Amino acid sequence: MIRIEKLRKEYKGLTAVKDLDLNLEAGDIFGFIGPNGAGKTTTIKMLATLLKPSSGKAYIDNVDVVANPEAVRERIGYMPAFFGIYDDMRVWEYLDFFASAYRLPRNDRPRIIDDVLNLTDLIGKKDNYVEELSTGMKQRLCLAKTLIHDPKVLLLDEPASGLDPRARIEIKELFKELKAMGKTIIISSHILPELADFCNKVGIIERGEMLISGDVQEIMSQVAGGKTLEIRILGDIETAAEATQSLPGVRAVRTVDSRLHVDFNGDLEAQADLNRLLVEKGLRILSFSEQQTDLEDIFMKVTRGLVQ
Numbered sequence: 001m002i003r004i005e006k007l008r009k010e011y012k013g014l015t016a017v018k019d020l021d022l023n024l025e026a027g028d029i030f031g032f033i034g035p036n037g038a039g040k041t042t043t044i045k046m047l048a049t050l051l052k053p054s055s056g057k058a059y060i061d062n063v064d065v066v067a068n069p070e071a072v073r074e075r076i077g078y079m080p081a082f083f084g085i086y087d088d089m090r091v092w093e094y095l096d097f098f099a100s101a102y103r104l105p106r107n108d109r110p111r112i113i114d115d116v117l118n119l120t121d122l123i124g125k126k127d128n129y130v131e132e133l134s135t136g137m138k139q140r141l142c143l144a145k146t147l148i149h150d151p152k153v154l155l156l157d158e159p160a161s162g163l164d165p166r167a168r169i170e171i172k173e174l175f176k177e178l179k180a181m182g183k184t185i186i187i188s189s190h191i192l193p194e195l196a197d198f199c200n201k202v203g204i205i206e207r208g209e210m211l212i213s214g215d216v217q218e219i220m221s222q223v224a225g226g227k228t229l230e231i232r233i234l235g236d237i238e239t240a241a242e243a244t245q246s247l248p249g250v251r252a253v254r255t256v257d258s259r260l261h262v263d264f265n266g267d268l269e270a271q272a273d274l275n276r277l278l279v280e281k282g283l284r285i286l287s288f289s290e291q292q293t294d295l296e297d298i299f300m301k302v303t304r305g306l307v308q
């Protein structure tokens with residue numbers, strides 16, 4: 001659905017995006033992660049047909065973004081990091097304006113506007129002026145506008161920036177609904193955990209270069225180089241830590257309250273064997289589970305150059 005080949009953007013004296021490659025299938029949710037100035041916005045703007053690449057190619061749904069921008073615009077919904085909202089319009093008028101810009105048939109527009117307002121939980125604000133909305137509501141209205149022509153692909157540039165924790169949770173729920181609708185989504189952020197629970201793919205960009213990209217789980221295991229097991233024990237935790245240290249696959253053991261955190265190299269068989277060996281050593285296990293690696297950790301490792 002999205003194909004990027006050696007995409008490059010040069011500004012005077014600065015290469016903002018360096019020969020980027022990326023392939024996304026229909027239904028993929030790609031978390032585009034990087035610090036400020038890394039090149040996320042520049043990349044997204046090239047996909048959105050708003051910036052001309054210096055070289056390289058990009059296709060949305062097999063349509064070339066440079067050769068055929070009009071056809072690309074029909075297929076994408078772009079939500080910029082900073083957007084202008086027309087304050088002195090009512091919510092429905094604002095959406096009607098964009099619906100007509102996308103040449104949606106006049107008779108269909110009221111139904112479509114109600115649909116996107118229901119989806120973004122703004123139906124109760126339909127007749128309010130835009131200026132009366134909170135920041136979170138304005139953000140959702142901007143998303144409603146982005147969805148008005150039912151695009152296959154969504155390009156969302158830091159959509160949760162400037163929102164309080166509650167509004168962040170609400171907008172995340174909305175993204176999950178869009179995922180369930182089968183949209184292909186690129187969503188950028190410099191905050192990693194924000195993306196972790198609904199992206200199936202991630203890419204980390206720094207100074208215009210994609211340092212690492214691919215399936216979330218693969219990247220996690222590649223970068224973590226193993227997994228961490230959390231084992232809750234009844235009884236003396238220090239004795240348990242000592243007993244665990246020498247077992248096969250165990251790289252390191254830490255104690256956290258009444259739990260062991262075990263850095264472990266091994267497959268599921270080895271993991272089950274470890275559990276058995278601990279029981280044979282007389283340890284009383286309350287729970288034995290695999291810890292999720294935090295994406296934030298991965299980001300720090302990759303950007304510190306620990307992974308190629």
Ligand SMILES: Nc1ncnc2c1ncn2[C@@H]1O[C@H](COP(=O)(O)OP(=O)(O)OP(=O)(O)O)[C@@H](O)[C@H]1O
Pocket residue numbers: 011012014015016034035036037038039040041042043081190
């Ligand atoms: N119009 C421009 N002219 C010159 N340099 C630019 C222009 N736009 C962006 N840049 C530079 O290109 C680099 C990439 O910027 P970009 O906005 O794509 O980064 P970003 O990853 O989106 O950052 P942020 O998280 O801060 O939005 C930065 O060094 C920026 O200063």
